[in-house]
Amino acid sequence: MAQLYTRETQAIFWNNNASAIQRMLDYDYTIKRAKPSVAAIVAPTSGSKFEKFFYGPDEIMIPLYRNTTEAKAAQPQADVLLNFASFRTAYDVTMEALEIGGFSSIMVTAEGIPERLARKMNATAKAKNVIVIGPATVGAIAPGAFKIANIGGTIENIVQSKLHRAGSCGLVTRSGGLFNELSNIIAINADGIAEGVAIGGDRFVGSVFIDNLLRMEANPEVKYMLLLGEVGGTEEYKVIEAVKNGQIKKPIIAWCIGTIAKYYDSGVQFGHAGASANGDMETAEAKNRAMKEVGIRVPASFNDLPEIISAVYHELHAKGIIKDIAEPDMNVCPKVRRSKQFICTISDDRGDEAHYCGYPISSVATPDTGFTIGDVMSILWFKKRYPRWAVDFLETVLKTVADHGPAVSGAHNAKVTARAGKDVISSLISGLLTIGPRFGGAIDDAAKYFKYANDNKLSPNDFLNHMKKEGIPIPGIGHRIKSLKNPDLRVEGLKKFAAANFPSTPLLDYALTVEQLTTSKKENLILNVDGTIGILMVDMWRALGYTDEEIDVFINAGALNAFFILGRSIGFIGHILDEKRLGMPMYRHPMDDILYDVKKAENL
Amino acid sequence: MAQKAIREFDAKSILAKHWDKYFPNFTYAYETVMVQNGSELKKAAKEKTWLGEKALVAKPDMLFGKRGKNGLVLFRDKKPGDVSLAKAASWIDEKSSEKQSVYFSFEGDTPHGEAKVDMLTHFIVEPFTPHSQEEEYYISATCVGDNDVLYMSAEGGMEVEENWDKVVEVGFPITATEDEIAAGIRASIPKDVAQKDKEAFAEFAIGFFKAYRELNFAYLEINPFVMQGNKIELLDMVAKLDDTAGFLMREQWGDVEYPTSFGMEEKSPEVLAIEDADSKSGASLKLTILKPEARVWTMVAGGGASVVYADTIADLAGIEDLANYGEYSGGPTTSETKFYAETILDLMTRGKDAQGRDKVLIIGGAIANFTDVAKTFTGIIQAFENYADKMKAVGIKIYVRRGGPNYEKGLKDIKEAADRLGLYIEVYGPETHVTDIVRMALTK
DSSP states (O other): OOOSOOTTOOEEEESOOHHHHHHHHHHHHHTTOSSOSEEEEEOTTOOOSEEEEEETTEEEEEEEESSHHHHHHHOTTOOEEEEOOOTTTHHHHHHHHHHHOOOSEEEEOOSOOOHHHHHHHHHHHHHTTOEEEOSSOOEEEETTTEEOTTTTOSHHHHHHTTTTSOOSEEEEESOHHHHHHHHHHHHHHSSOEEEEEEOOSSSSOSSOHHHHHHHHHHOTTOOEEEEEEESSSSHHHHHHHHHHTTSOOSOEEEEEEOGGGGGSOTTSOOSSTTOOOSSGGGSHHHHHHHHHHTTOBOOSSGGGHHHHHHHHHHHHHHTTSSOOOOOOOOOOOOSOOOOOSOOOSSEEOOSSSOEETTEETHHHHSGGGTOOHHHHHHHHHHSSOOOHHHHHHHHHHHHHHSOOOTTSHHHHHHHHHHHTTOOHHHHHHHHHTTOBTTTBTHHHHHHHHHHHHHHTTOOHHHHHHHHHHHTOOOTTBOOSSOOSSSOOHHHHHHHHHHHHHOSOOHHHHHHHHHHHHHHHHOTTOOBOHHHHHHHHHHHHHHHTTOOHHHHHHHHHHTHHHHHHHHHHHHHHHHHHHHHHHHTOOOOOOOGGGSOOOOOOOSOO | OOEEEEOHHHHHHHHHHTHHHHOTTOBOOOOOEEESSHHHHHHHHHHOTHHHHSOEEEEEOSSOOOTTTTTOOBOBSSSBTOOOHHHHHHHHHHHTTSOEEEOSEEETTEEESOOEEEOOOOEEEEEOOOOOGGGEEEEEEEEETTEEEEEEESOOSTTTTTTGGGOEEEEEETTOOHHHHHHHHHTTOOTTSOGGGHHHHHHHHHHHHHHHHHTTEEEEEEEEEEEETTEEEEOOEEEEEEGGGGGTOHHHHOSOOOOOOTTSOOOOHHHHHHHHHHHHOSSEEEEEESOTTOSEEEOOBSHHHHHHHHHHHHHHTOGGGBOEEEEEESOOOHHHHHHHHHHHHHHHTSSOOTTSOOEEEEEOBOBOSSOOHHHHHHHHHHHHHHHHHHHHHHOEEEEEEOBSTTHHHHHHHHHHHHHHHTOEEEEEOTTSOTTHHHHHHHHO
16 A cells, blocks of 8 residues: 555544544545545444534534444445544553554554554564554644645645645654644645655654555655654664665655754653664764765754755656646635524425425425325435435324324324313324323333343243333233224234235234233233334334444434324314314313312311 | 663663562572761661671762772772771762762773773672672673673683674564563573573573563663572662663662762752752753853754754864753743753853953754744743843843744844843754854854
């Protein structure tokens, strides 16, 4: 892999470091990437499902996951892990990601990971051919393609330092702060960088100078390299060796900082943990001298770097190796942005015509469009158009629950309110307000408990015992008068429809084995209409490819009760209109139907 | 945040604490005490009766070796192995009463290089262990390149460096399994180890290397250890810990201290205060005082940039003029920066330059990635406000160069504050080369 990152590269960001992620997205917007560079965020302690970020003037949502496994499963294309865990957990996070696999590079920002752990992490990654950038780094950048977190600083500085588009220098430093500084120097004195890596300041880092320089040697975008080393360690000698044996042929400019260290005892720790010379060979002088000897361009001091960069650039430019770069068009991030208070993902009323989930209303409304009310429900409730059989089922449910006569509490309430002279909306609401655990709530609960039993592979007997222990009658089981011999025809109809149209009905099949057991105890303990609807909904969603977790979200959000609410509203409105037509007077409950049991106050 | 040397006494205490885990078939008496003077030693003898019963050996425990060659190991009064408690106590009092010269390097028995002169403050006292030369062994372990390397020799003692060709070394990658390591060590036992002791030596070496790895030592050396059957004596030890593993090793290491090396100046209260602030902060605050009477002081952001500034000052002015080295980075809070700046200003304003020149304060830094420049400068400005009078009395010229998030505001604020307070200041942004302010300051 000659290029570390491309414009398609996406990352999983471990830790919800909002400002760093925002900087990445600002960068993405500026360079007009097609997709955001952060595909997912791992936020182990967050309860949210996504986090909002600005994308230019707009906002986008990036999904949150509780662990790397879930994030990687949902976003398999994201092959970069940005590990922003603390020094206490960074090792575990990296090792877990290496275990999961599918990552080509992992960046570790924590400083001060225990050395043995850092070594083990680096060795494990190397064996798996995964590039580790860091620990103790600000990251890496492929200008015009992908930028890690905070590297390059603010968006203004990025543009100033020409980090928004590829130049021709390959930059490798230990220090993150000086990486930025050098990007700026290279932008001023040459045409910017093609790829840059700050390898990190700790003593044991994953990818070292030579790893990065060899990759850059193979990267045709890189025409020359700049290496900024430090006192301490012997990594620079590997580069010297590669130049000597011809592995690296592109020009290298290099400088090791820390020439001051020679004046002091080893007791003075200059800069990074890795910056401490053990022996003459590790001093900045010795390394600068040795690099110069093999033809690496070494300035007299850090101050002279700009001159040498300019000279090398102009040499290569004169030879035609470096061509002039056409400055690309950029987007400009607005300076002032306001976060939106509300989010809508189902319909859009901006523009000429309102849309339902991307469909103009005119394209779904009239019969000739082929869309029925069930289609519109599936679009607006579940954000996709369900296949015909599922839409038919949704409509069947609505029709089945539309009314159950005037005596049930909701209809009764609606009628009483209408007779009190109230309008349709008040009357309807007074009816709807009765829907809950005792009235109409069995659909949700039937789905929930049968799914639980089935998910946990409880035998019908175990399930019954479980519910007994919970002290809850099994929701969706039992009818006032119906029995196996005298079946509820609505249930029969639903079952028949499912058998003919559903690809399979595993939960219904399970429920029927439960019914066999319950009816053997008591005749009328049959699977009732609420239970059948709830259970078939789960079967429908499963057949449509939803995960168990997504189905649980539907159930917990109350989506099943919503079918009852919508369907029964048809009936309630019918009763209200009926009352209005009949012009019935105010209802007063007969007093002889009330048991009065009020004690007289004692001290009157 | 690095490898730190610990005292011999602490090294022995850590091994003793975990002895049965790593050396189940060997015994170690762990008869050792660390004292600062003779009366402490006598007091210790009340509990540790062996101090009064056995012949003793006493030596300084202050992170330097070659104590024998420096004449700082007491093992004889009139003849070897006759040192009494009273003699050890009086010797310790004598050696700690005035500064001692210590050479770190020898050619044969002749000192080489310059001696360090300092007070001896810590001594380790142990029983004298009569043994034959054949019972002395050398063992050490450290990390070289990517590998952990174990060094073993049948020739232990003071002459190990002269006999380095007899040392066998065997390296293992970090991912090596215990079985691989054990097999590798068994295959590398020095041939000079007596045949009858080979198995025991191998077993000890395997335990030693395991302790080195699991207890997060960065360096561990016993030279020599004495093996008499299954009885082990640790005559001399040197150890460094990887202090970044401290959070994992709290229990295993116990209460370990990282002393300043012999001959190094004790850390000043200011440096200790910055270290304390650093340990409590997510940001990084570092300060080393090099020459407090010198003229050029630095307050530079960033581990890399601070080194470049120090290099440049040394190049352009020489190290005689450089008062301190330090850096702050990782987005310190305003109050952390204020504390850091006040510490430096306080040190800087304690006296005028001996030659009557103005002092120079370099507030430098590269282009920050994420540190808010205006926020950190707010802390520095608050420090200016508290020290303006003293700064003017001493005569200080301030040179600022910084870029990064919010740098325009930071530069404007600090300029305005200095002007308001009547301080000399020059302010530059990313358009000026990072270390150019050093040249400007030193050529004025």
